Amino acid sequence: MNPDIVKERQNASFDVQKLTYILDGGPEKTKRRREISLVLNDPDFDEEDPNFLSRSERYEQAVRKSAQMILKLREYGISDPAEINCYKSVVRGNFHESLGLHYVMFLPTLYSQCDQEQSKKWLPLATSFEVLGTYAQTELGHTHLRGLETTATFDPTTQEFVLNSPTVTSIKWWPGAGKTSNHAVVLAQLYTRGKCHGLHAFIVQLRHMDTHEPLPILVGDIGPKFGFSEVDNGFLKLDHVRIPRENMLMKHVEPDGRYVKPASAKLTYGTMVFIRSLLVGLSALVMAKSCTIAIRYSAVRHQSEIRSEPEPQILDYQTQQYKLFPLLATAYAFSFVGQYMTETYYRISGDINQGDLSELPELHAVSAGLKAFTTWTTNTGIEVCRMSCGGHGYSRSSALPDLYAEFTPTCTYEGENTVMMLQTAYLVKSYRQAKAGEQLRGIMSYLNDMEQRHVRAHPASARPALVDINDLSDLVESYKLRAALVESAAKSIQQELQKRRSHEDAWNNSAIDLVKASDAHCHYMVVKLFTDKLSEIGDPDINLVLTTLAQLYALHGIALNSGDFLQAGLLTVPQMQQIPVRIKELLCLIRPNAVALVDAFDFPDKVLSSVLGRYDGNVYENLFEWARRSPLNATEVHESFHKYLK
Ligand SMILES: CC/C=C\C/C=C\C/C=C\C/C=C\CC/C=C/C(=O)SCCNC(=O)CCNC(=O)[C@H](O)C(C)(C)COP(=O)(O)OP(=O)(O)OC[C@H]1O[C@@H](n2cnc3c(N)ncnc32)[C@H](O)[C@@H]1OP(=O)(O)O
Ligand SMILES: Cc1cc2nc3c(=O)[nH]c(=O)nc-3n(C[C@H](O)[C@H](O)[C@H](O)COP(=O)(O)OP(=O)(O)OC[C@H]3O[C@@H](n4cnc5c(N)ncnc54)[C@H](O)[C@@H]3O)c2cc1C
Numbered sequence: 001m002n003p004d005i006v007k008e009r010q011n012a013s014f015d016v017q018k019l020t021y022i023l024d025g026g027p028e029k030t031k032r033r034r035e036i037s038l039v040l041n042d043p044d045f046d047e048e049d050p051n052f053l054s055r056s057e058r059y060e061q062a063v064r065k066s067a068q069m070i071l072k073l074r075e076y077g078i079s080d081p082a083e084i085n086c087y088k089s090v091v092r093g094n095f096h097e098s099l100g101l102h103y104v105m106f107l108p109t110l111y112s113q114c115d116q117e118q119s120k121k122w123l124p125l126a127t128s129f130e131v132l133g134t135y136a137q138t139e140l141g142h143t144h145l146r147g148l149e150t151t152a153t154f155d156p157t158t159q160e161f162v163l164n165s166p167t168v169t170s171i172k173w174w175p176g177a178g179k180t181s182n183h184a185v186v187l188a189q190l191y192t193r194g195k196c197h198g199l200h201a202f203i204v205q206l207r208h209m210d211t212h213e214p215l216p217i218l219v220g221d222i223g224p225k226f227g228f229s230e231v232d233n234g235f236l237k238l239d240h241v242r243i244p245r246e247n248m249l250m251k252h253v254e255p256d257g258r259y260v261k262p263a264s265a266k267l268t269y270g271t272m273v274f275i276r277s278l279l280v281g282l283s284a285l286v287m288a289k290s291c292t293i294a295i296r297y298s299a300v301r302h303q304s305e306i307r308s309e310p311e312p313q314i315l316d317y318q319t320q321q322y323k324l325f326p327l328l329a330t331a332y333a334f335s336f337v338g339q340y341m342t343e344t345y346y347r348i349s350g351d352i353n354q355g356d357l358s359e360l361p362e363l364h365a366v367s368a369g370l371k372a373f374t375t376w377t378t379n380t381g382i383e384v385c386r387m388s389c390g391g392h393g394y395s396r397s398s399a400l401p402d403l404y405a406e407f408t409p410t411c412t413y414e415g416e417n418t419v420m421m422l423q424t425a426y427l428v429k430s431y432r433q434a435k436a437g438e439q440l441r442g443i444m445s446y447l448n449d450m451e452q453r454h455v456r457a458h459p460a461s462a463r464p465a466l467v468d469i470n471d472l473s474d475l476v477e478s479y480k481l482r483a484a485l486v487e488s489a490a491k492s493i494q495q496e497l498q499k500r501r502s503h504e505d506a507w508n509n510s511a512i513d514l515v516k517a518s519d520a521h522c523h524y525m526v527v528k529l530f531t532d533k534l535s536e537i538g539d540p541d542i543n544l545v546l547t548t549l550a551q552l553y554a555l556h557g558i559a560l561n562s563g564d565f566l567q568a569g570l571l572t573v574p575q576m577q578q579i580p581v582r583i584k585e586l587l588c589l590i591r592p593n594a595v596a597l598v599d600a601f602d603f604p605d606k607v608l609s610s611v612l613g614r615y616d617g618n619v620y621e622n623l624f625e626w627a628r629r630s631p632l633n634a635t636e637v638h639e640s641f642h643k644y645l646k
Contacts, residue, residue, distance in 0.1 A: 002617030004300045004313060005595060012596030014541035019600035022537060023335055030602070036087050039076065040606040044068050049609075050095060051396040052631050055229050059098065062230035063180065065091070066099040070129055089285070093609050094402045096231050099132065101176035104278070106133030109185045109271045112349075113201055113249035121246075122203065130209070134177040135271065136236050137187040141169025143416070145187075145199055145269070150238065152188035152202055152248070156257045159245045161202060163188055163238040171218075171237045174413075178221045178234015182207040185249070186238070187268070192257045201249040201268055204241065217241060227405025264357050266364070270349075273364055275414045276371035277345040281338030283374035286407050287331040287381050292598040293400060293613030294324055294385035297392070299595050300617040315594060321587040323388045327381045328590070328597055329553035332546065333530040334374050340529050341370055362442060365426035366525075372417035373522035375410040382407060389612055392619075397626045399610035421518040422511060427486045428493065443525060446480045467571055469578055472531050472547065475554040476524075478570045483524040485564065489513035520564065527554050545593050552586040555579050 009016075017030075024030040039045065045068060050058045069091055073079075078087050088103070110122050110133075125131040142148055149170035152161040163186060165171050175184060183205050190200040206219050218237035225233065245253065250267070252260050262268075298320055302311035314320050348363040386393040386400035393400050411417045427444075434440055434447040467474045492513045496506035507514070530550045537543045558565055559579050565571045590597070605615055611622045632638060 002300050002619075005296065005615075005617035008299050008592075008595035009599070011592040013593055014545050014596065015539070016596050016600045018539055019542050019597075020602045022542065023600060023602075025339070032083065033086050034602075036078065036083060037090050037604050037607065039072060039087065040090060040604065042072065044072070045091060049626075049629070050229070051402070052629065055224055058229045059179075059232060062095070062098045066097045069097070070099075090604075090607055093607055094289070094399055094406060096176075096228055096406060098177060098180045098230055098232060099129075100231065101134045102126070102129075102132050102181065104275060105135035105271050106181075106183075106185055108274050109135065109201060109249070112270050112274075113268070115251055118246065118249065118251070131183045132177065132181045133183045133185060134175045134181040134234070136172040136175040136184045136204075138172065138174045139165075139169060140171045140173040140235075141167075144419075148187060148189060148199060150186065150188040152186075152190050152200065154190070154192040154245070154253050154257050155242075156255065158242070159255060160242045161245065161248060163202065163204060163241045163243065165236075165238045171235055173222060173235050174233050175236065176231045176233055178219060178236070179232040181234075182209060182212060184236065186236075190248075190253070190259070192253050192259050195259070197252070197259050198265055199268055200252065202243060203247040203249065204238070204243055206236070215241075226408065227402070228409065263355070264360060266360060267352075269364075270352075272414055273367050274345065274349075276367040276420070277341045279371045279410050279414065280334065280341040280367075280374050282407075282410065283378040284331060284334035284338040286403055287327065287334055287378045288598070288601040289603060289608060289610075289613075290378075290382045290385040290400060290403055291324065291328045291331050292601055292603055292608060293398060293610045294388050294393075295328065295594050295598045296614070296617060297389050297398075297612040297619060298324065300619055301390075303390075315591070318584065318587065320388060321591060321594075322583075323384055325549075325587055325590050325594065326552060326556040327384060328594065329549040329556070330377060330381060331601070332549050332597075333526050333553050334378070336533040337370065337374065337526050337529050341367065359442075361426055362444070365423055366443065368415060368420040368423040369518050369522045370525065371414065372411075372420040373519060373526070375407075376417055379404070379408050379411050392612055392623065395611075395623070397611040397623060399608065399613065402609075418515060421515045424486070424489070424514045424518040424521075427517060427521055428490050428514070431486045431490050446483065446524075447486070467575060469555065469571075469575055469582055470551070472534075472550055472554065475551070475558070476528050476531050478558070478565060479520075479524040479527045479554070481570055482561075482564050482568060483517075483520045484568075485513070485520045486517040489517040516564075520561075523557055523561075527557065530554075545590075545597065548586055548589050549597075552583065552590065555583050555586070559583065 021027045021030050024033060045065070047061055047065065050061065053061065069088065073084065073087065078084055088097070107126055110119070110126055114122055122131065126133060137148070139148055139150065149165070149167060150172065151164050151166065153164070154161055172186065183203060186202050186204045187199050188202060190197045205215060206217055207214050216239070218235070218239075220235055221232045222235055245255065250262060252262060254260060295315065298315035299313055301314045303314050304311060306312050306316065344366065345363065348359045351358075352360060382400060382404045386398070386404065389398055389400065392398055396402060430440055430444040431447055440448055467478050469475070489510055492510035493506045496509045497503070501509065530553060534543060534547055534550060537546060558571070562576055566573065566576060611626050612619055614622060627633075
């Protein structure tokens with residue numbers, strides 16, 4: 001064990017184990033997660049570091065691993081969905097799996113959209129992995145749902161749907177598992193009796209069940225990408241492919257071609273809402289991994305000098321703390337927001353299953369906004385962590401380049417982040433309702449009292465010193481008032497309309513304000529949820545250290561967005577000047593607990609897969625060992641010497 005890291009652990013002011021229990025949701029859950037993590041010791045999961053393999057070898061290794069995962073699930077008797085997720089997250093490590101889409105999109109779509117008869121047919125096939133599925137929605141030319149071109153036309157004479165990609169731009173593009181899957185849920189515009197009824201989901205067989213040869217369908221892999229090398233994102237061109245009427249999910253077409261309207265057309269989009277909710281938790285996980293690597297490494301790395309003494313740990317540099325500790329605070333904040341998002345998703349989707357769709361718009365808006373907010377922040381955070389590790393952060397052995405490459409498409413898939421932020425219609429609608437005197441419930445209820453507490457620029461002399469920057473509840477209140485930026489967005493729309501612009505142009509001309517409003521709303525939610533969580537934590541030592549992190553999160557956010565808070569008169573200039581001073585004090589308070597705070601995330605070394613983030617801190621000898629395994633070192637003299645240099 002590296003002596004620096006031993007010393008760091010001795011300095012901790014709280015019980016790390018107890019904090020792990022809080023993050024997991026209780027000691028029993030921690031115990032079970034650790035038991036599940038033991039599967040990593042199974043030699044059947046031994047594999048080559050993907051960084052030393054070609055794309056094709058990576059894909060093959062990933063398929064082997066996915067198949068092993070299924071066999072082992074059965075062997076270990078893991079069947080609870082939450083435990084399956086935990087097991088898969090552990091085994092998957094920092095990479096995606098080739099069968100990922102089957103689990104995260106194909107199966108959930110079947111579960112939520114099959115009727116009884118369809119469930120009877122498809123669920124046994126899909127859960128036994130005879131049917132391997134993907135989710136084919138996006139097209140080469142479009143992602144916007146109303147713009148999708150693939151058609152499904154009902155033919156009552158044969159009781160079939162005819163699926164067609166009429167143009168190049170209508171070719172399905174991006175669905176994972178182009179080579180792996182034999183079925184797809186295909187999203188297509190439904191036509192019956194000559195009328196278009198919008199997007200609906202259809203189950204389409206793509207490949208022969210025994211030979212895996214494609215049916216008369218053009219299907220394949222779209223080629224190498226920024227990351228996602230394990231995943232065979234695919235293309236799919238359907239040329240008048242016929243499928244039985246029974247393959248339409250939720251069966252909205254009667255045998256005579258009559259269309260039966262669903263309770264809400266938006267239910268077809270349910271799988272996306274599910275994944276967007278999951279991505280909030282994934283952001284927390286990846287932020288936590290990145291901080292673990294960067295903070296442990298910073299504790300064992302010595303460089304330069306502060307005083308004329310031996311080189312200090314780089315974690316002692318104030319600038320290093322300023323890079324990493326706000327991200328550490330973010331990892332904790334997002335962990336609690338992830339818990340909230342999961343609970344909210346299951347609560348509201350439970351109501352939806354019972355026929356109560358009243359909270360569907362809020363679920364859509366909250367999941368879209370938080371997905372965008374947390375993935376954007378995490379994406380830039382990973383890169384800050386990588387940079388903070390200097391040259392060794394650039395080595396793939398650190399895992400940080402892989403974490404970045406695998407995570408960055410979360411800002412794009414399941415709805416491009418700007419587009420998701422623009423799903424703020426709900427915020428503006430809520431604002432207008434509140435302004436009209438309606439009492440809002442839930443997370444939007446803060447808009448109820450906006451009329452009394454107009455957020456608008458005050459002259460500097462008139463600004464009240466409303467906020468005690470050391471008081472978290474005051475900070476939450478400031479974020480709440482800043483979230484009333486939605487008022488500015490609503491006003492911008494109003495002004496555009498007064499200029500006789502169309503409703504659509506008024507929205508587009510206010511889009512920057514709308515994204516800002518959405519961002520402010522999400523930021524408020526995160527600060528509030530983090531603060532609310534503190535009241536549940538009885539252990540005084542843990543409460544203290546998490547309160548320090550929550551203060552840092554809130555103040556750092558204000559410092560980054562100082563213009564909003566000043567302009568709205570929420571903070572005075574002298575208060576704003578106090579914030580960097582307070583932030584520096586908080587960095588000092590967090591410093592002795594930094595390693596313990598990342599230890600509490602409890603990532604086994606095999607899951608972290610990072611030489612820099614090793615629990616024992618023995619970085620240098622292992623960096624050397626890793627480098628020696630590089631394929632270029634397989635021979636002392638590389639064949640290129642004989643071919644070109646000699
Ligand atoms: C801890 C975690 C562990 C594990 C996780 C592991 C891994 C992570 C998971 C997966 C990773 C693997 C692979 C990635 C796979 C990726 C898959 C995909 O990307 S699938 C394709 C996704 N595509 C999109 O997301 C498209 C985005 N676009 C849209 O959703 C729509 O076009 C848009 C919402 C932008 C507009 O909708 P539309 O109906 O076309 O138009 P309109 O604007 O008029 O909206 C009408 C009306 O409906 C409301 N609305 C829209 N969507 C929904 C919805 N889903 N639910 C409820 N309501 C919705 C919209 O707000 C509007 O309302 P109003 O009329 O204004 O009231
Ligand atoms: C790794 C990966 C895996 C994927 N897996 C799948 C899958 O399994 N199945 C599937 O169906 N799809 C999948 N996708 C596709 C993914 O869902 C889309 O790429 C995503 O929804 C974004 O759409 P786009 O690529 O068309 O971007 P575009 O919408 O073309 O975005 C390009 C730019 O235009 C801007 N823009 C677009 N519309 C607006 C607007 N209304 N207002 C303001 N700005 C706008 C965006 O902000 C962005 O800056 C995957 C994508 C990736 C990268």
